[in-house]
Amino acid sequence: MTTAQKAAPMDPLLDDDQLSYQRSLRAFLDVTWGDAQVRADLDAPSPDRDTWRRLAADLGVAGLSIPEQYGGSGGAPAEALLVAEELGRAIYGGPYLSTVVLVANAIVLSGDEAMAAELLPGIASGDKTAALATIDVGRDRYAALVPEATSTGDGWVVSGEARRVIDGADADHVIVEATTPAGRSLFLLAGTGVERTASETLDPTRRMATLVLNEAPARLIGRNGQAGEILAAIKPLVALALAAEAVGGADRATRDTVEYAKVRHQFGKPIGSFQAVKHRCADMQVRLAGARAGLRHAGSVLVDGSEDIDLLASVVKVYATKSYFRTAADMIQLHGGIGFTWEHPAHFHFKRAKSLEILGGTHVELRAAIADVVLAG
Amino acid sequence: MNTVAGPSTDVGDFRARVRAFLDSELPDDWAGVGKLDHAEAREFAQRWRASLAEHGFLAASWPVEYGGAGLTDAERVLLAEEFARVGVPTGIMNDIFSIVMIGNTLLHWGTEEQKKHFLPRILSGQDVWCQGYSEPDSGSDLASLSTRAVLDGDEWVINGQKIWTSGGHLADWIFVLVRTNSEAPAHRGITMLLVPIEQDGVDVRPIKNIAGESEFNEVYFTDARCPKENVVGEVDKGWPVAMTLLGFERGESAATLPIMFRAELDRLLDLARENGAAAEPVMRDALADIYIDNEVMRFLGRDSLARFLAGHAPGPDAAISKLFWSEYHEKATELALDVLERESLVAEGRRPTNTTLFQTDDVGAPNTSASWITTALNSRSGTIYAGTSEIQKTIIGEKLLGLPK
Ligand SMILES: Cc1cc2nc3c(=O)[nH]c(=O)nc-3n(C[C@H](O)[C@H](O)[C@H](O)COP(=O)(O)OP(=O)(O)OC[C@H]3O[C@@H](n4cnc5c(N)ncnc54)[C@H](O)[C@@H]3O)c2cc1C
Numbered sequence: 001m002t003t004a005q006k007a008a009p010m011d012p013l014l015d016d017d018q019l020s021y022q023r024s025l026r027a028f029l030d031v032t033w034g035d036a037q038v039r040a041d042l043d044a045p046s047p048d049r050d051t052w053r054r055l056a057a058d059l060g061v062a063g064l065s066i067p068e069q070y071g072g073s074g075g076a077p078a079e080a081l082l083v084a085e086e087l088g089r090a091i092y093g094g095p096y097l098s099t100v101v102l103v104a105n106a107i108v109l110s111g112d113e114a115m116a117a118e119l120l121p122g123i124a125s126g127d128k129t130a131a132l133a134t135i136d137v138g139r140d141r142y143a144a145l146v147p148e149a150t151s152t153g154d155g156w157v158v159s160g161e162a163r164r165v166i167d168g169a170d171a172d173h174v175i176v177e178a179t180t181p182a183g184r185s186l187f188l189l190a191g192t193g194v195e196r197t198a199s200e201t202l203d204p205t206r207r208m209a210t211l212v213l214n215e216a217p218a219r220l221i222g223r224n225g226q227a228g229e230i231l232a233a234i235k236p237l238v239a240l241a242l243a244a245e246a247v248g249g250a251d252r253a254t255r256d257t258v259e260y261a262k263v264r265h266q267f268g269k270p271i272g273s274f275q276a277v278k279h280r281c282a283d284m285q286v287r288l289a290g291a292r293a294g295l296r297h298a299g300s301v302l303v304d305g306s307e308d309i310d311l312l313a314s315v316v317k318v319y320a321t322k323s324y325f326r327t328a329a330d331m332i333q334l335h336g337g338i339g340f341t342w343e344h345p346a347h348f349h350f351k352r353a354k355s356l357e358i359l360g361g362t363h364v365e366l367r368a369a370i371a372d373v374v375l376a377g
Numbered sequence: 378m379n380t381v382a383g384p385s386t387d388v389g390d391f392r393a394r395v396r397a398f399l400d401s402e403l404p405d406d407w408a409g410v411g412k413l414d415h416a417e418a419r420e421f422a423q424r425w426r427a428s429l430a431e432h433g434f435l436a437a438s439w440p441v442e443y444g445g446a447g448l449t450d451a452e453r454v455l456l457a458e459e460f461a462r463v464g465v466p467t468g469i470m471n472d473i474f475s476i477v478m479i480g481n482t483l484l485h486w487g488t489e490e491q492k493k494h495f496l497p498r499i500l501s502g503q504d505v506w507c508q509g510y511s512e513p514d515s516g517s518d519l520a521s522l523s524t525r526a527v528l529d530g531d532e533w534v535i536n537g538q539k540i541w542t543s544g545g546h547l548a549d550w551i552f553v554l555v556r557t558n559s560e561a562p563a564h565r566g567i568t569m570l571l572v573p574i575e576q577d578g579v580d581v582r583p584i585k586n587i588a589g590e591s592e593f594n595e596v597y598f599t600d601a602r603c604p605k606e607n608v609v610g611e612v613d614k615g616w617p618v619a620m621t622l623l624g625f626e627r628g629e630s631a632a633t634l635p636i637m638f639r640a641e642l643d644r645l646l647d648l649a650r651e652n653g654a655a656a657e658p659v660m661r662d663a664l665a666d667i668y669i670d671n672e673v674m675r676f677l678g679r680d681s682l683a684r685f686l687a688g689h690a691p692g693p694d695a696a697i698s699k700l701f702w703s704e705y706h707e708k709a710t711e712l713a714l715d716v717l718e719r720e721s722l723v724a725e726g727r728r729p730t731n732t733t734l735f736q737t738d739d740v741g742a743p744n745t746s747a748s749w750i751t752t753a754l755n756s757r758s759g760t761i762y763a764g765t766s767e768i769q770k771t772i773i774g775e776k777l778l779g780l781p782k
Contacts, residue, residue, distance in 0.1 A: 137719070138718050138719040139652040139653050139654060139716075139717075139720070140652075140719050140720050142725075163723070164719060164722050164723055199723040200723060200724045200725070201722060201724070202721055202722050202723065202724060208722065208723060266515075266517045266518040267517070267518045267521075268518075268521075276767040277767070329707070329757070332587070332761075333761065333765070336765060337511065337516060337540065337541045337593075337762075340586055340757060341584055341585065341586060341587065342585035342586060342587060342589060343584070343585065346587075347587035347754070350754075350757070354714060354721070355722055358719060358722055359722070362715075362718055363715075364657070364659050367659075368659075
């Protein structure tokens, strides 16, 4: 083990249990999700399920946001961020974000007990995966008909199109946000009347799909018109999970780059001895320190509710993802030609970082939201 | 008008001649290679190159006896500028190596036999070249290279490895820097050899880049051979040869680079109007900011072109231009992804053919997410190849400003 790796777990804002959980996650992922698995999963026709089941069953990652009565361990939001961080560190793109962060949180916060009883145990155990297709058009020039739900008397049918649905091609359950006369609502698709097409994603480790719904039978989740409220409630959790992935990824990118700067020699010296390189590495570490401290702080606020979590999550998400992107760009640069190859992991960081910047609220959107709060008289 | 060479040069009716050529050779509705799909673009490139060769426009500044058009520097720049404007290439991708680099180098340093043998074969397309400088352990520190060549009778025998060889998989020949004297100081024992790739001792293996394409290669030499006379310049004195070669490209790019990057920026502004980013103050600000950088690139282009046309040899000030455009392009394409916003999460539609030197998408290319994503990824190499940004800054500091080493 190198000194850099030994030094990494030193984290005064985590308690002993959290540190030990972090170590277990890291040890598991180091073995099961190395570079070879990352690459094998890219080419696999359907995503890995095995590692995900073990993450859920052996390490309990899926149950952290799920109450005990539905098979989870309930209410451990700070630990949930540790999971996202370690998954980001391992460049893992499996169902955690879609199934747990988006869907499990949405179901729990909907208060729909029947749905919770039906869906959450399978999610907590790792047997079932789920995707959430929200109405999230932004500046998309090709956004087609926003999904619209129509009542059939004893149920609903949904028609329309959703793009960039994370894990949308493979998930066992698909939940869509659709408009009804009462407003936006969440629906669980029965399975028919939906055409799922996998997309070529910017971040190849994160699968997305386009869903075309044609009178797809569906059941309402929670109350008719409740989607806005549910999605607003999960928004900070999503933003922080994305920030956590960014922190984990940036940590890995920083460590790997620093290691390389120590061993790569040019002009008879390690390149890390050139100030231009050394200072870029130092900038990486400064950004990482800020982002990680923000994440730890947000973890504690999720538990004690001592601050406005929406504001805090936006702050941390913007800083952490922006930092990750700069660090990934520097990682490519400091590796020279090797950093520009597919064989080297630098591009995975670069692509994931850009993707994390855009998902869950762009920088422009989140900064506008921050300005609204901090500038209010 | 976005002309760099135009007003300051006396080129008589040459511009009219070039325009007449373009009018007669291109279809009426021509709107750039970007309007063609990949198969069409490849086919067009071959046809176009043949017609350039036929009209002496392929290596236009070469003397007529070697198949050029004997153009002056000013005319050559104007030609490149007119071509860039209508979105046609001045050759195929490897012509950067075949014509601009080794062809020009042979004109300057080559023997009469070398010129007579190699130059016509380059123009006819019979020989396609690539550049074997970098090695796994010698990138920024090129002079430390360790690929070796020793004389065995009438032939050089070469052993070692080159890497990052762009277009190596498309080439028949490679110009290689080799160490021929391990006693001498690093810069003094290097020789430039001309080596045929089609032989058992040379093995070209593609490397996939971050955009998923195989554009550069590793080249292994295992007792590879070339004739004794395939030395450019003198034995052990290849370093100055290697360095002049890097300067040849400068004049044209001073003229074409601002045009290509302006065309790209225009496409980005179109995108912003199309998807509504143009209505957002934050995006307007960012776009205005990148426009400023783009303009400065044009100003710099005029400046270096004026120096070039005044006959100044390429010097360390070329580092300013290289640093500026490559850093600009990363910034501009990052902004493009932010303008695309959610669309940039997924690559859709036509992607670049990657035939341009500066990795901009083809002129006239549609504003697809695949275009901008690929361009943004490719742009990351601009600050690495041909001397990294760090190395360029060191050159500016030490060679231009005289700061201590
Ligand atoms: C797309 C692409 C195409 C290429 N095509 C060709 C080709 O056709 N033929 C060819 O011969 N080569 C080619 N190259 C190679 C290119 O020239 C080298 O990659 C480049 O010179 C850097 O060398 P390196 O990759 O070994 O990085 P290194 O030299 O190892 O650099 C690693 C990092 O250290 C920094 N660094 C190194 N030395 C110093 C210093 N003294 N001070 C401060 N920082 C320093 C660098 O800036 C960089 O950030 C290509 C490269 C790319 C990416």
